[in-house]
Amino acid sequence: MADAPVHATIEQSRHLVTELPGPKARELAQRRNAAVAKGVSSVMPTYAVRAQDGIIEDVDGNRLIDLAAGIAVTNVGATSPKVVEAVQRQVAEFTHTCFMSTPYEAYVEVAEKLNELAPVPGEARTALFNSGAEAVENAVKIARAYTGRPAVAAFDHAYHGRTTLTMALTAKSMPYKHSFGPFAPEIYRVPGSYPYRDGLTGAAAAERAIDQLEKQIGAQSLAAVIIEPIQGEGGFIVPADGFLPAIAQWCRANGVVFIADEIQTGFARTGSWFASQHEDVQPDLITTAKGIAGGMPLSAVTGTAEIMDAAHPSGLGGTYGGNPVACAAALAAIETMEEQQLAQRARRVEELALAQLRQTQQKDPRIGDIRGRGAMLAFELVDPETAAPNAELTKAVASAAHRAGVVTLTCGTYGNVIRLLPPLTISDDLLTEGLGVLLEALTAA
Structure with a gap:
């Protein structure tokens, strides 16, 4: 290459030179309203021009603390x-050449690396795609091809994507499903584990779910059970200990493919390469995306060789799946995670953030629950008397944080959860400051 690589160098400090949105951002908003479909919405009222580690700089020169990482991507x-x-x-x-047309080494290298990292039993295989939803759809295709069965079960509070099939798997109606039906058939939903709200042990919650799987669907009709080891959009719900292993064990005993949707939880985000590893769960198939390639669009299905090879030749693929640029990014991102020990860094993020959150919770009973693992953390805001979800307070706190220069996201079936997804390269100081701004907004609300 003729030119040397250019790296961003942004001062790692929050700094507001205008109100948010600033004048350039407001001008862009007018252009957006005239050009972009209204169904595409954004959380922040401003527009990014540069980003590095824990800071995003906007068009007006404001520096914002990033506690979202592009929704667990960067x-x-x-x-x-x-x-x-x-x-x-x-x-x-x-x-581009298209791997199905003229293949290239980087695709093979990414597959080899994922086969090495993924905690699936025995010999592994991988297929590459573009988006998380595409990975989920292909995992379902593979499971149906392997089992010869039609049905797929998902859980309450699940999020698996926005395509016709993945909308059917997703639990929440607004904004993901409302007015977009009918959805794909042979999709069933069973209760999962939500310790803060159901009060069940992992064993009891698993028994309830398995009872419904057997009675409402029947193992003989069930191709796959799909679950997020930590539910993302549903509210960063960590299932009670023992729930995931019990579901995986039932699936294996009944010839049902157990799919772990690790799209948001994967790649060091929760303090391990994959969240399934926290309870030594070995999924049959794992879907990944988001953090896999440092911001480039790439996704994957990785699983046991016998199951992955059940799909007939040319049954899997896509024009852009495993694009060479995205593959190059993935190899570099995984190398960076290894060299910088970012799984260990995620555990440090957890340590710092939980201490700050729990200190505030002792004084403010509106924080009903604090949960998560690694750098995938959340707190649920409630009525302190009834524990009823408080979505209005959640929205107000997030909006105040946005105006103060902190990028954060809400989630949850009830819209009452604030989630923390900082880049794993964020500094301790920025993390503490950004969370402090959030908690100050809560105190002031």
Whole structure:
């Protein structure tokens, strides 16, 4: 390449030079309203121009603390040097040939690396795609091909995507499903484990779910059970200990494919490579995306060789699946996670954030629950007398944080959860400051 790689260098401090949104952001908002479909919404009222580690800089020169990481995507930071260099190098070589047409080594390398990392039993295989929803759809296809069965079971509070099939798997209606039906058939929903609200042990919650799987669907009709090891959009719900292993064991005993949707939880986010590993669960198939490639669009299905190879030749694929630029980014991102020990860094984020959150919870009973693992944490806001979800307070706190220059996201079936998903490269100081702004907004609300 003729030119040396260019890396962002942004001062890692929050700094507001205008109100949010500023004048340039307001001008862009007018252009957006005239050009972009209204169904595409955004959380922040401003527009990014640069990002690095824990800071996003907007068009008006404001520096914002990033506690969202592009919804758990930029785990290695938005301009990780190895990723930047790998992408620039690959773009100069070729941007696309289509792996189904003229294959290339980077696709194979990514598959080899995922087969090595994924906690699936025995020999593994991988297929690459573009988005998380695409990975989920293909995991279902593979499970149906392997079992010869039609039905798929998902859980309350689940989120698996926005396509016709994945909307059917997703639990929450607004905004994901409302007015978009009818949905794909042979999709069933059973209760999961939500310790804060159901009060059940993992064993009891699993017994309830298995009872419904057997009575409402029947193992002989069930191709797959799909679950997020920590439910994301549903509210960062960590199931009670023992729930996931019990469901996985039942699936294996009944010839049902157990799919772990690790799209939001994967790649060091929860303090391990995959959240399934916290309870030594070995899924048959794992779907990944988001943090896999440092911000480039890539997703994957990784699973046991016998199941993955059940799909007939040319049954899996897609024009852009495993794009060479995205593959180069993925290899660089995974190398960065290994070299910088970002799973260990996620555990440090958990330590710092939980201490700050629990200190506030002792004084403010509106924080009903604090949960999560690693750098995937959340707190649920409630009426302190009844524990009823308080979505209005949640929205007010998040909006105040946004105006103060902190990028954060809400989630939850009831809209009352604030989630923390910082880049794993964020500094301790920025993390503490950003969370402090959030908690100050809660106190003031």
